[in-house]
Amino acid sequence: MERDEELTSVAQAAVRLIEALGIAVPPGGSLTVAGTGIRAITQLTVESLAAMAGAEVLLHVIGDPTQEDAIKAINPVAETLTMYYGEGLERTHTYEAMVQHILAEVMAGKRVVAAFYGHPGVCTYPTHESVRRARAAGLPARMLPAVSAEDCLFADLGVDPEDGGCHSYEATDFVFRRRLIDPLAHLLLWQVGTLGNWTYESNGYDLSSFPNLVDRLARAYPPSHPVTIYEAPFAPTGVARALRVPITSLRAEQMTPASTLYIPPVPPDTSPSIW
Ligand SMILES: C[S@@+](CC[C@H](N)C(=O)[O-])C[C@H]1O[C@@H](n2cnc3c(N)ncnc32)[C@H](O)[C@@H]1O
CATH class of the missing domain: 3.30.950.10 (Tetrapyrrole methylase, C-terminal domain)
Known part of the structure; x- marks a missing residue:
């Protein structure tokens, strides 16, 4: 089996596990920021998986592009935010565009998960800023810890x-x-x-x-x-x-x-x- 297919089957098995555990996901109009760990799929926590599988909108910034199919196996609505990186563009502009994209979906009443590689709160400005802005708008927002x-x-x-x-x-x-x-x-x-x-x-x-x-x-x-x-x-x-x-x-x-x-x-x- 190719590595990408193996990752996808691990992701599918993980989704079956969280379905069996019956972990609740927050209601619509909410933000969950999750981390995917460093090692592809295998370092995802069960609570992050549950949030990702139950998302209405799953936006992600994953370091390793070979994981993207596996993320889609967790939830087919998954979309990358990496298009906001532009050659020679200041990273602060990229981060602001990511925050605005995430917030627009939350404000539209969707159950949004933003998944970033590693721990989502380590050395990652857009995750903290998205949580701050969602809370300032009176919407539930949380960050799940992960492997950095x-x-x-x-x-x-x-x-x-x-x-x-x-x-x-x-x-x-x-x-x-x-x-x-x-x-x-x-x-x-x-x-x-x-x-x-x-x-x-x-x-x-x-x-x-x-x-x-x-x-x-x-x-x-x-x-x-x-x-x-x-x-x-x-x-x-x-x-x-x-x-x-x-x-x-x-x-x-x-x-x-x-x-x-x-x-x-x-x-x-x-x-x-x-x-
Ligand atoms: C934008 S920060 C993201 C950190 C990530 N959120 C985490 O929890 O590890 C990028 C920096 O994290 C560190 N980093 C990212 N991937 C790494 C890896 N595979 N091994 C060691 N350090 C890594 C490097 O210092 C890199 O410049």
Whole structure:
């Protein structure tokens, strides 16, 4: 069986499961924001599946296009919102168009589900904004939690954020707002592969500001401190990409738009005076 067909049959089996459980879905004129997880279909929670299967309007932004048929198997009304990404267009315009599309359906009295990949509330402006605007208009709106890239990273790299604490920053914000670093805590940097870019570019991003990121890290950590460029697999049977390099060997070319950078704490007995 081809991978797309396998995903579709997993999605169909999942729909049968939520039908058997009889999970209630909200009435019309409502918004549910759901997340589809990172690994296609297999990381969907049962409550997200129930909401998606019971939607009158199912709008989605899924990272991996091979999942689109499987989403249609969950609910044939599914439609993508990715047409709002335009070459060279500022992402804020794209997000506003998505919010307006979602809200128009909710205001029309439909039971709407907006499904985004990963956790829908992590590093995803249009989901939070849609919930805010629906509630401001007096309509019921909720967000269902889901598996984010960070959750996959904790599992794949064996990181416990409680062990020393964890800072999580958007990479451009981290560099240009000079966010604080605690070298004794875990540090996660999101969107390192689009650093310094506010527009959507399907043919690659200009990462000329990447040395600023390396410079900031090199001032806070020993130069040989190992960091990991991490990408969780989108395919259910895929394996994670985890490239471990010293800070001074970090290069823009090693990044993709799906990369998250993980910087482990320095060992607690390491004195800052030695670097
Ligand atoms: C717009 S944010 C979306 C995050 C998503 N909502 C989540 O819960 O993971 C995009 C960023 O998430 C991270 N990301 C997305 N997919 C990833 C993957 N497969 N592995 C690692 N990080 C990923 C990267 O930092 C990427 O630049």
